[in-house]
Amino acid sequence: MCVHPAVEPQRAQSLTVIPLAAEAEAQVALPAFLSARDALTQQNLRIRETQTQSYLEVEVVGDLPVLLPMHEVLVGGIQNRLPVYPLLLEQGRSNLPVFCVEKNRCTGEPEGTFQFAAYALPLPVRRLLFKAFMPKLQTFTRQRPNYALGVLLAQQRALTGDSGGVIIEPAFYSEKVEKRALGKPPSQEEVWAGVAQALRAQGSDSPTEDVTAFYAQKADAVEAGLASLPRAEGQSGVAVFVHGRLRGIEWCAAPQVWASCHRPLLASYLLDEGEVGLNAELVGQLETFLAQVQKVAHEAPPLSLPADLPYKGTCRFFRLEVKNGVLGGYLLESEGQPYFLSALAV
Numbered sequence: 001m002c003v004h005p006a007v008e009p010q011r012a013q014s015l016t017v018i019p020l021a022a023e024a025e026a027q028v029a030l031p032a033f034l035s036a037r038d039a040l041t042q043q044n045l046r047i048r049e050t051q052t053q054s055y056l057e058v059e060v061v062g063d064l065p066v067l068l069p070m071h072e073v074l075v076g077g078i079q080n081r082l083p084v085y086p087l088l089l090e091q092g093r094s095n096l097p098v099f100c101v102e103k104n105r106c107t108g109e110p111e112g113t114f115q116f117a118a119y120a121l122p123l124p125v126r127r128l129l130f131k132a133f134m135p136k137l138q139t140f141t142r143q144r145p146n147y148a149l150g151v152l153l154a155q156q157r158a159l160t161g162d163s164g165g166v167i168i169e170p171a172f173y174s175e176k177v178e179k180r181a182l183g184k185p186p187s188q189e190e191v192w193a194g195v196a197q198a199l200r201a202q203g204s205d206s207p208t209e210d211v212t213a214f215y216a217q218k219a220d221a222v223e224a225g226l227a228s229l230p231r232a233e234g235q236s237g238v239a240v241f242v243h244g245r246l247r248g249i250e251w252c253a254a255p256q257v258w259a260s261c262h263r264p265l266l267a268s269y270l271l272d273e274g275e276v277g278l279n280a281e282l283v284g285q286l287e288t289f290l291a292q293v294q295k296v297a298h299e300a301p302p303l304s305l306p307a308d309l310p311y312k313g314t315c316r317f318f319r320l321e322v323k324n325g326v327l328g329g330y331l332l333e334s335e336g337q338p339y340f341l342s343a344l345a346v
Contacts, residue, residue, distance in 0.1 A: 092310035
């Protein structure tokens with residue numbers, strides 16, 4: 001992951017977007033894979049209703065793995081849904097854990113199929129998911145042996161004639177230890193609350209509380225912004241700054257797969273409000289910071305995924321604390337090869 005060597009930063013509204021690329025040697029070694037959008041269009045991916053709110057049936061046809069990121073909203077069936085986990089799906093059929101992101105609709109095709117929403121999951125809801133999954137600092141109490149204290153206790157027993165032969169056993173003491181513990185998915189109720197809050201913030205009136213309505217009133221402004229942020233040849237991602245502060249990093253190892261992520265993801269930044277972001281100094285130190293992000297992501301513990309899902313590689317949620325902020329996100333990788341990284345200032 002590096003700054004694109006041949007493309008200047010782009011600007012739209014309050015955004016400054018720095019195009020990213022993948023190192024040439026990494027692309028040579030990368031096995032082929034498809035984006036979920038392309039796989040659905042090519043009929044290499046099938047997504048069907050199960051009439052169970054928490055699951056959809058997914059089937060990957062063909063030998064190529066399919067990238068299903070966390071930001072992809074699935075539109076159709078009896079409710080719009082969202083994948084619980086980002087995945088590299090492999091060939092096979094399984095039940096995919098999902099969140100409902102359209103609380104007040106329970107009608108439609110009982111056997112319905114799905115398509116992807118035009119724009120990515122709004123950033124306020126994505127931040128909610130990242131915060132839930134990110135490793136958290138927790139305090140544990142553990143027992144530690146103290147052999148010196150054990151010797152003293154044994155000597156005291158001997159002096160009182162209570163030893164029964166001097167047997168030295170360790171005494172134990174308690175100590176508090178801080179440790180990073182893996183997060184877990186938010187509850188369905190928390191996701192509904194996050195969607196409702198995002199819709200209210202945009203002034204979007206959706207009777208069904210459909211997350212895709214977030215963009216409805218400002219679709220023209222979003223399209224105008226996207227027109228100023230075209231995808232460049234060889235581009236594999238973006239680093240997005242708002243008012244000079246880093247808002248997020250989105251990257252894919254394959255430029256042809258990034259092509260299907262470019263517009264949906266940038267749309268979500270165009271409507272993201274508030275002051276959240278990392279310090280402005282990162283603009284001039286982006287290459288160094290990208291290397292730091294990759295290192296932290298690769299060192300993060302793998303997420304435990306459902307055993308019955310046919311997936312490739314691992315998903316690692318990470319947390320990076322920097323001056324004036326925290327960057328949280330996930331990395332999809334397999335055998336040390338990164339496939340997709342998404343990170344937000346949280």
